[in-house]
Amino acid sequence: MTEAAFKNWQAVQDEVRRRIHARIWAPGEMIPNEQDLAEEFGCARATVNRALRNLSDAGLLERRRKAGTRVALHPVRKATLNIPMIRKEIEDRGQSYGYERLMYRDGVPPEELSRRMKARAGDRFVRVTSVQTADGAPFVFEDRWINLSTVPAAAAEGFETVSANEWLLTNAPYTEGDIGFFASNASDEVAGVLGCEPGAAIFVIDRVTWDNDRSITGVRQYFRPGYRMETSI
Amino acid sequence: MTEAAFKNWQAVQDEVRRRIHARIWAPGEMIPNEQDLAEEFGCARATVNRALRNLSDAGLLERRRKAGTRVALHPVRKATLNIPMIRKEIEDRGQSYGYERLMYRDGVPPEELSRRMKARAGDRFVRVTSVQTADGAPFVFEDRWINLSTVPAAAAEGFETVSANEWLLTNAPYTEGDIGFFASNASDEVAGVLGCEPGAAIFVIDRVTWDNDRSITGVRQYFRPGYRMETSI
DNA sequence: GAGTGGTCTAGACCACTAA
DNA sequence: TAGTGGTCTAGACCACTCC
Numbered sequence: 220m221t222e223a224a225f226k227n228w229q230a231v232q233d234e235v236r237r238r239i240h241a242r243i244w245a246p247g248e249m250i251p252n253e254q255d256l257a258e259e260f261g262c263a264r265a266t267v268n269r270a271l272r273n274l275s276d277a278g279l280l281e282r283r284r285k286a287g288t289r290v291a292l293h294p295v296r297k298a299t300l301n302i303p304m305i306r307k308e309i310e311d312r313g314q315s316y317g318y319e320r321l322m323y324r325d326g327v328p329p330e331e332l333s334r335r336m337k338a339r340a341g342d343r344f345v346r347v348t349s350v351q352t353a354d355g356a357p358f359v360f361e362d363r364w365i366n367l368s369t370v371p372a373a374a375a376e377g378f379e380t381v382s383a384n385e386w387l388l389t390n391a392p393y394t395e396g397d398i399g400f401f402a403s404n405a406s407d408e409v410a411g412v413l414g415c416e417p418g419a420a421i422f423v424i425d426r427v428t429w430d431n432d433r434s435i436t437g438v439r440q441y442f443r444p445g446y447r448m449e450t451s452i
Numbered sequence: 453m454t455e456a457a458f459k460n461w462q463a464v465q466d467e468v469r470r471r472i473h474a475r476i477w478a479p480g481e482m483i484p485n486e487q488d489l490a491e492e493f494g495c496a497r498a499t500v501n502r503a504l505r506n507l508s509d510a511g512l513l514e515r516r517r518k519a520g521t522r523v524a525l526h527p528v529r530k531a532t533l534n535i536p537m538i539r540k541e542i543e544d545r546g547q548s549y550g551y552e553r554l555m556y557r558d559g560v561p562p563e564e565l566s567r568r569m570k571a572r573a574g575d576r577f578v579r580v581t582s583v584q585t586a587d588g589a590p591f592v593f594e595d596r597w598i599n600l601s602t603v604p605a606a607a608a609e610g611f612e613t614v615s616a617n618e619w620l621l622t623n624a625p626y627t628e629g630d631i632g633f634f635a636s637n638a639s640d641e642v643a644g645v646l647g648c649e650p651g652a653a654i655f656v657i658d659r660v661t662w663d664n665d666r667s668i669t670g671v672r673q674y675f676r677p678g679y680r681m682e683t684s685i
Numbered sequence: 686g687a688g689t690g691g692t693c694t695a696g697a698c699c700a701c702t703a704a
Numbered sequence: 705t706a707g708t709g710g711t712c713t714a715g716a717c718c719a720c721t722c723c
Contacts, residue, residue, distance in 0.1 A: 296535040401680040402635035402653040420635040420653040447634040
């Protein structure tokens, strides 16, 4: 601690973490400015900046120009979830992947989804439901609406062998998405597909993706009972 | 597009995003190296680096030394969830917050949790259950074990008026945490506390936090039916 | 107005790894 | 071994915002 020993931003970050954790810098308290820290650590200001910016992104510090940097009083923990393609998730577990299309039909989404997808008059949609399996057992039931007005090419694809998810990723990349997670009791339909009792607690991911201001697709994925999504913070 | 017009890293990032989205740089394809892009964009290499690093963190690019940078073939999208303190989440909705401790008892965690918390021989634990309310209605039921060997000070706190969550945040900061999300049918106990039917689908967050290699606490939070966790990607 | 973080620059060296 | 990204430096200017 006596000599300059923090020559890279990760070492600086670790040292700042240590001081926060050891209450040398208490929650809510100001810490020295970048210039002073750079001198203390014997490195360039940019290096300190990189470290502090990272900690700020992680929610441990709060930074404001002129006001300076303080230790967050109530660190809002941020969990980063990876949303992989189902196929990749299953194959990464070393299981065999299967896909089956269940239904394909033109139509109009239910009112609530129409609103969420900001459907315009004249927009055309197709609904595709499917099941994806791991080692032959149902893994996820997917109920999806595709906006053909945004993705006309989808009208020529029946999604009989290729999942809509993968086809869209390749053919209709999105710029933004809204995603929600919740729990739902299995309906008879969901229970039938997933092979569980009606009423079983099902983990659901609900997503709408956008190509700028045009909705591409709205989808609900019902995972098999016991599914657990994990990460670290 | 003809003249140098990308003088800051966000503009560079936007332009790279645009080229990926427009398939000027197709998935799986290599893009020019940082030096060349810096010349094309009329900025310093560090600026390009910042932009590309950001896109790499977001999962849109894959970078390897010597191999260069390519557009991700299967972009693993990353959703960042904010895990706020319950009190903050409720107050931010403009609702009144309430806390009630239900149970406080010394004991030993169930086998599975003991293992996850890497309990050592002689470790002492206390179990605290509580309910937090929004405008008087049950919002979340919390079932928590605290490792008193890691946090001795917790033994002197009854958590009668202060939630264990908030007390721990202030008094036993963690360095890491594992977090999981899943759906569960309400047990009689959970249903009783949350005021719903037994069997209702409940969104559950399951967490273990660590002070380096010592577990601090393991907690399960059962949210009221209909709870939905949202973010954007 | 002044102090802070945010960013850019030009150059340099290093670490990794594909060829 | 050579090419790429990863990082550091020293200096500079800018943007924001508290006083």
